[in-house]
Amino acid sequence: MNSSILALLAFAPILVVAALLVGLRWPASRAMPVAYLVVAGLTLGVWQVPGVQVLAASINGLIVAGTLIYIIFGAILLLNTLQQSGAMRAIRAGFADITPDRRIQVIIIAWLFGSFIEGSAGFGTPAAVAVPLMVGLGFPAMAAVVAGMIIQSTPVSFGAMGTPMLVGISSGLSADPGMADFALTQGFSDWSLFIADIGARVALLHAIAGTFIPLLVVATMTRFFGVNRSFAEGLAVWRFALFAAFAMTLPYLLVATFLGPEFPSMFGGIIGLAIVVPAAKRGFLMPDAAKPWRFTEPAQWEKEWTGATTPAPADQDDSPTMGLLRAWSPYLLIAALLVMTRLRALDLESLLRSSDPFITWAWPQILGSSISASFQPLWSPGSIFIAAAIATIGLHRLPLAHFRLAAAESVKTLVPASMALIFTVPMVQVFINSSGGGAGYEQMPIALAEGVAELAGAAWPLFSPLIGGLGAFVAGSNTVSNMMFALFQFGVGERVGFDPLWIVALQAVGGAAGNIICVHNVVAASAVVGLVGKEGAVIRKTLLAFAYYALFTGALGLGIVSLAGGGLNIGFALAALIVASFVVAIARARVLPLQG
Numbered sequence: 001m002n003s004s005i006l007a008l009l010a011f012a013p014i015l016v017v018a019a020l021l022v023g024l025r026w027p028a029s030r031a032m033p034v035a036y037l038v039v040a041g042l043t044l045g046v047w048q049v050p051g052v053q054v055l056a057a058s059i060n061g062l063i064v065a066g067t068l069i070y071i072i073f074g075a076i077l078l079l080n081t082l083q084q085s086g087a088m089r090a091i092r093a094g095f096a097d098i099t100p101d102r103r104i105q106v107i108i109i110a111w112l113f114g115s116f117i118e119g120s121a122g123f124g125t126p127a128a129v130a131v132p133l134m135v136g137l138g139f140p141a142m143a144a145v146v147a148g149m150i151i152q153s154t155p156v157s158f159g160a161m162g163t164p165m166l167v168g169i170s171s172g173l174s175a176d177p178g179m180a181d182f183a184l185t186q187g188f189s190d191w192s193l194f195i196a197d198i199g200a201r202v203a204l205l206h207a208i209a210g211t212f213i214p215l216l217v218v219a220t221m222t223r224f225f226g227v228n229r230s231f232a233e234g235l236a237v238w239r240f241a242l243f244a245a246f247a248m249t250l251p252y253l254l255v256a257t258f259l260g261p262e263f264p265s266m267f268g269g270i271i272g273l274a275i276v277v278p279a280a281k282r283g284f285l286m287p288d289a290a291k292p293w294r295f296t297e298p299a300q301w302e303k304e305w306t307g308a309t310t311p312a313p314a315d316q317d318d319s320p321t322m323g324l325l326r327a328w329s330p331y332l333l334i335a336a337l338l339v340m341t342r343l344r345a346l347d348l349e350s351l352l353r354s355s356d357p358f359i360t361w362a363w364p365q366i367l368g369s370s371i372s373a374s375f376q377p378l379w380s381p382g383s384i385f386i387a388a389a390i391a392t393i394g395l396h397r398l399p400l401a402h403f404r405l406a407a408a409e410s411v412k413t414l415v416p417a418s419m420a421l422i423f424t425v426p427m428v429q430v431f432i433n434s435s436g437g438g439a440g441y442e443q444m445p446i447a448l449a450e451g452v453a454e455l456a457g458a459a460w461p462l463f464s465p466l467i468g469g470l471g472a473f474v475a476g477s478n479t480v481s482n483m484m485f486a487l488f489q490f491g492v493g494e495r496v497g498f499d500p501l502w503i504v505a506l507q508a509v510g511g512a513a514g515n516i517i518c519v520h521n522v523v524a525a526s527a528v529v530g531l532v533g534k535e536g537a538v539i540r541k542t543l544l545a546f547a548y549y550a551l552f553t554g555a556l557g558l559g560i561v562s563l564a565g566g567g568l569n570i571g572f573a574l575a576a577l578i579v580a581s582f583v584v585a586i587a588r589a590r591v592l593p594l595q596g
Contacts, residue, residue, distance in 0.1 A: 201501065
């Protein structure tokens with residue numbers, strides 16, 4: 001079959017998801033079963049994959065969905081427990097002491113705290129921690145989910161102690177035995193140093209693109225959830241947003257360059273918090289304290305903004321019932337446990353992920369196929385969330401009756417919210433495991449990428465992040481996207497005559513950006529706050545941020561690899577145009593209030 005036609009067929013499931021979720025505004029619980037049937041039909045009918053493999057991939061998808069639901073339950077339980085203990089009241093008061101301005105709060109929580117959690121645990125954990133925290137502080141559920149999705153870009157390539165690089169890129173490239181020889185020709189006798197060199201390139205691209213992410217988060221929030229529906233109200237805090245961006249990205253870049261891929265996001269997030277929070281308390285680059293930006297009263301919110309978990313009414317007594325440190329102690333416990341269990345120096349991973357059948361629940365070679373499934377409950381962030389919720393009973397002296405009420409509410413929220421995942425993840429697994437059929441075609445993601453490569457030609461660097469993003473969009477993981485496409489991207493880079501390591505770096509950056517619109521991450525983040533059936537609305541609001549990230553990093557990449565030609569090039573010109581558009585938007589935001 002013609003490669004272009006094959007690529008169009010491989011694109012069909014993605015098109016179905018986009019049309020139903022974003023275009024027709026179907027809830028994921030209705031759209032994803034249709035997408036699953038489309039993928040299964042193509043896999044069986046066109047790719048001619050044996051039915052047993054499709055069934056095995058679907059079973060694996062259900063198991064993966066179960067692991068995600070376990071994490072979601074832990075996150076919901078923690079939020080409800082903190083609501084019951086009164087900790088959320090104290091945390092709200094603590095943020096009010098910094099500023100009541102929601103624009104600053106979202107930067108601190110989503111961008112900085114979210115980056116730290118991403119660096120510690122990855123795999124969508126920031127949404128499970130930061131999103132319910134924002135809802136508990138009084139953000140509309142949809143605003144919290146949108147903010148939580150947009151920040152899952154810059155820190156993602158170094159999430160979970162560098163897993164997308166150390167596992168995704170490394171295993172993706174090492175699938176070619178000749179890659180070790182290539183590394184030697186580049187002066188890297190140690191494979192880890194070779195991966196670290198790619199990581200430094202990834203960090204440079206992210207650090208540049210991440211400059212505008214806090215500003216995009218705030219502007220998106222004020223545009224879609226503000227009284228005036230205004231980008232300008234978000235852009236008005238550009239000084240503080242850029243300051244918060246650099247407070248994270250500069251240490252992030254330095255750590256990636258000199259220490260390697262494990263700690264950039266974690267160190268960037270925690271150093272950024274240490275810089276930004278004290279500065280905000282002192283009013284550094286802050287907006288007018290007399291005119292803080294707030295949401296309207298919850299009674300005036302649009303119906304689609306709210307989920308099963310809602311903030312306290314504005315007229316409720318918000319005086320703290322406990323000290324701030326005590327209120328934050330469950331979150332501090334989570335951060336400590338995530339870091340301790342993921343820190344390679346302590347090597348707890350070998351214990352928590354051992355092959356012991358009591359620790360790793362495995363189903364190898366499902367139904368005799370090559371597909372295997374496993375679940376390691378002690379390694380799952382869900383167990384850490386549940387442990388923190390249980391610890392809250394003692395930390396906050398919470399009556400057991402109140403904890404039981406929190407658990408009951410969590411189950412009530414979880415059941416309808418998790419239904420979409422039952423079809424979303426199996427669809428993804430069938431899509432990925434579509435190779436080895438009688439037709440002899442590559443798996444659908446590779447067939448799609450090859451079709452795009454033929455069309456792009458020498459402009460491939462501009463499209464490279466888009467392929468990484470599409471991989472993450474369907475797979476729900478930067479790591480999986482890198483595993484699928486790293487070697488392919490390397491090969492295309494060689495064919496079009498560009499430095500293939502920069503092309504691989506663009507893949508990793510695009511795979512991170514894909515998390516902004518990734519379907520099952522949106523479903524999972526929405527489920528945490530009970531925002532059922534609004535997944536398409538979330539993706540519509542995050543598309544701009546994804547388009548910016550993929551286009552800007554692609555332009556930068558095209559500019560960098562074209563430098564050998566000398567002088568200015570179209571890549572840098574396009575990147576400069578994007579930066580100029582931000583400058584113009586900020587300038588207009590400063591003028592419009594004066595005109596009003």
